[in-house]
Every structure is written in structure tokens, then in C-alpha cells.
Amino acid sequence: MALRLFRISQDVVAPIIKRNCTVSAFELQHKNPIQRKVELVPVAQYGGRHTVTMLPGGGIGPELMNYVKEVFRFSGVPVDFEIVDIDPSSEGNEDLEYAITSIKRNGVAIKGNIETKSESTGIISRNVALRNELDLFVNVLHCKSFNAIPAHHSNVDVVIIRQNTEGEYAMLEHESARGVVESMKVITVENATRVARFAFEFARNNNRKKVTTIHKANIMKLSDGMFLSSAREVAKEYPDIQHNDMIIDNCCMQLVSNPHQFDVMNTTNLYGSITSNVLCGLVGGAGLFSGRNYGDHYAVFEPGTRNTGTAIAGKNVANPIAMLNAAVDMLYHLGHRYHADCISDAIHKTIDADGIHTQDLGGQNSSTEVVQSVLQHLAEKRTY
Structure with missing residues (x-):
């Protein structure tokens, strides 16, 4: 039996069948991410x-x-x-x-x-x-x-909360023309909200004071913009926890120069991978x-x-x-x-x-x- 990476619910499939149109799995995941x-x-x-x-x-x-x-x-x-x-x-x-x-x-x-x-x-x-x-x-x-x-810095204590199933890791790629590859970055409001709420709940339950959302919404205004806006909406439910945001390239520089300004980081999939490796490198390496x-x-x-x-x-x-x-x-x-x-x-x-x-x-x-x-x-x- 082939591995099913995505389970499609009847609520998604039924309207498509009703329209009597044939849609590929790629198009279905792109147009109706669930x-x-x-x-x-x-x-x-x-x-x-x-x-x-x-x-x-x-x-x-x-x-x-x-x-x-x-x-x-x-x-x-x-x-x-x-x-x-x-x-x-x-x-x-x-x-x-x-x-x-x-x-x-x-x-x-x-x-x-x-x-x-x-x-x-x-x-x-x-x-x-x-x-x-x-x-x-x-x-x-x-x-x-x-x-x-x-290590480069002492007394570092940062938690990275990383979205784990979407973003650039959606594994949706195709070659639209010879020598032209398109890679799909998928962000859904459901999962952006879910990971943001996890980050704020983690902060509250572990006596953390601040959550920083990492993004590139200045360029990817729709995808990262949705991730950022979802985090801001969730932040309203946690007035006791400070929330700010930072662009990923500036974040990497800030981690190297002053990691102590970070407490809990709320990140997309790729940005979480990048910042995890930067932080581990700052305090000892990948083996800890x-x-x-x-x-x-x-x-x-x-x-x-x-x-x-x-x-x-x-x-x-x-x-x-x-x-x-x-x-x-x-x-x-x-x-x-x-x-x-x-x-x-x-x-x-x-x-x-x-x-x-x-x-x-x-x-x-x-x-x-x-x-x-x-x-x-x-x-x-x-x-x-």
C-alpha cells in the first residue's frame, strides 16, 4: 500500500466531485490545504x-x-x-x-x-x-x-517553537518547464494559529515572559504575512506575555550578537531549522x-x-x-x-x-x- 501523506476529508472532496472536475492531488493540496x-x-x-x-x-x-x-x-x-x-x-x-x-x-x-x-x-x-x-x-x-x-555566549536560555509540517517542507515541487522548477510554500491559518497558541501556552506554563515570531512578511506578504497575523491574533489572548516579531535575516544577526533578548521563538518550518542550528552553534554545537x-x-x-x-x-x-x-x-x-x-x-x-x-x-x-x-x-x- 502506498504511503498516504495527506488524508483528504469528504468535506473537501464532495464539492469537487459535484463540480464534475478532475483535480490532481497537487492542485487539491495547493488550493485546499487542510x-x-x-x-x-x-x-x-x-x-x-x-x-x-x-x-x-x-x-x-x-x-x-x-x-x-x-x-x-x-x-x-x-x-x-x-x-x-x-x-x-x-x-x-x-x-x-x-x-x-x-x-x-x-x-x-x-x-x-x-x-x-x-x-x-x-x-x-x-x-x-x-x-x-x-x-x-x-x-x-x-x-x-x-x-x-x-561558547560564544554564556547564560543563553532560548526555546524555539517550530511549525513542523508546512512551509517550504510541504514537499510540493514540480518542473513547470524544462529548467524551471517551482516549489510550493504552504501556510495555513489553522496550523499557523495552532503553533502560535502552543508557543504562548508553553510560555505561560513555563514562566516565560516573551514570544518572538520570526518571519519574512516584508517579502512573502501572503504566506509569512498570514503566519505573522495569526500570531498577533493569538497574542491578544495572552496579555500577560509580551509579543514582538522579527525578520529572519535580522534574527540571525541578533542571535549571534545578543541571544539574551530572546525567550520563546515562534517560527515557520524553515526558519526554525535555521535558528535552531545557529543557537546550537553558539552554545556548544549539534551534540547537546x-x-x-x-x-x-x-x-x-x-x-x-x-x-x-x-x-x-x-x-x-x-x-x-x-x-x-x-x-x-x-x-x-x-x-x-x-x-x-x-x-x-x-x-x-x-x-x-x-x-x-x-x-x-x-x-x-x-x-x-x-x-x-x-x-x-x-x-x-x-x-x-
Whole structure:
């Protein structure tokens, strides 16, 4: 069965049929962009244990997942993993379909990067397809400085709330004439409003004082203009939270020169990817922070910048911290706060107190030395 990236409701289809016209899927999505609906599926849980889908991905992903399993096993975390491998070189989508079925069954997943080669024009992006099919409409990245890691700025504490399923990532491209490619940027008021409300609710629930909407409405007046106007409408419902906006190119400069002016950032899909990488680079790199993907019914956790950096699989030099932090966030989401607190505390002691850093952080420690330090601190807490 072919993967269905977009589910079209009868309310959309019926008027088209009534007009006796044939419309392609491309035209339908362009002219009638809709919010995908996802039916609630029971979360797999037995005896207080949760089953979580694990997608190791490619590159250093399998190596990092082994570290997660080792830490969980040592700590006695009540989580079982259903491992689903997705072959990045596969030309079909059967393994991706099975992964989506598994996540719908379990409700929660942890994943590495599932690479889609840039030159593979006939193969969809597995990362984007997962987010679209599961309606994971928002990505959350909390970028906070570590005291012991040399960085361009200290005391940075910024949260990026990123729209996750639209914008330039709609995967709607066609060659209208030889040598002329058109790429569709889709913004809907439903999803722009939904992500803005998520950002303001996050700010209120986490004692944050300001939300900054990032856009390019001075040029893309209809698409980014809608994203900005939706955020402004939502902001009226939260008078206790300050709201301002900033153009993306100026935002990048401001992040580099003065990141402390930002608190919570509300961004479109592409701008969120850009600002996430800028922020991570400012405070230590891609190997530290986790990314949380949320929908109405499902959640997927992964390294925050969705790339594997320069580490080579099997060389024992990859930084395991981002994947371990993703696992911690997953535990908080599942309600296992005690185990999450213990592992998070062990991670921070390893980095800040012990100064055990991999090469990407300017240190000389191996991946296993980082993990062994985390396990040592967990042993001191007697969490097993």
C-alpha cells in the first residue's frame, strides 16, 4: 500500500466531485490545504511499563541508541523498545509505513536521523513524511548553556517553537518547464494559529515572559504575512506575555550578537531549522540538545538539529548527549519523572562537574567515557 501523506476529508472532496472536475492531488493540496486528522490510538502499556518505538536511523544513530538502551537498562527504566530499522537506501516506503504503524500503536518514539540523499528526487524525505503522517505539527528545542562548555555566549536560555509540517517542507515541487522548477510554500491559518497558541501556552506554563515570531512578511506578504497575523491574533489572548516579531535575516544577526533578548521563538518550518542550528552553534554545537515533536496524539523525540555532525559511526567519538537528552525528555513525557531527573542530573554532572567532553566540544573523551561517567553518577544515586 502506498504511503498516504495527506488524508483528504469528504468535506473537501464532495464539492469537487459535484463540480464534475478532475483535480490532481497537487492542485487539491495547493488550493485546499487542510489539517490532517489523526484518530486516537491506545498507547501500548502493561504493568506500568511503556513500549516505545525506536528508530535508530543511519550514521551514528544505531551507536547512540545502544547508549540509550545501556543507560535505561542500568537505571531500571520501565520502558521497552520496539526497534524498527529504516533503510536509507531503500527505494520503497514499506519500512517507513511499518514505522508509522508502530508509532501509532505505541504513541511515542525516539529516533535518529533517517537520511534521504539529496540527489534522490524520486524518494520522499522520511523525516518529513513521519511528521506529516503523524501530524506532529510542532517541534520544541530548548537551547540552554552548559557552564563548563566554552561558547560564544554564556547564560543563553532560548526555546524555539517550530511549525513542523508546512512551509517550504510541504514537499510540493514540480518542473513547470524544462529548467524551471517551482516549489510550493504552504501556510495555513489553522496550523499557523495552532503553533502560535502552543508557543504562548508553553510560555505561560513555563514562566516565560516573551514570544518572538520570526518571519519574512516584508517579502512573502501572503504566506509569512498570514503566519505573522495569526500570531498577533493569538497574542491578544495572552496579555500577560509580551509579543514582538522579527525578520529572519535580522534574527540571525541578533542571535549571534545578543541571544539574551530572546525567550520563546515562534517560527515557520524553515526558519526554525535555521535558528535552531545557529543557537546550537553558539552554545556548544549539534551534540547537546534534544528536539521534541508533538501532535495531538503522538510524540517523537530526537537530537535537536536533526543532523549527525561530523562524527563517523563506529569510531567511538560521537557525542551521545543529545540522544540521551532526547531520551530524558521522552521519560518526562511518559510521566517517569524520577528516572528522568536522575539521568538528567547525571548528564549535567558529567558535562559541568567532571568536564568530560567529546571532540566536538573541544575535549578528548570518547563516547563510551561519557556514558560511563553518566552510569557512575547513576550508581551513586542508586536508581537501579
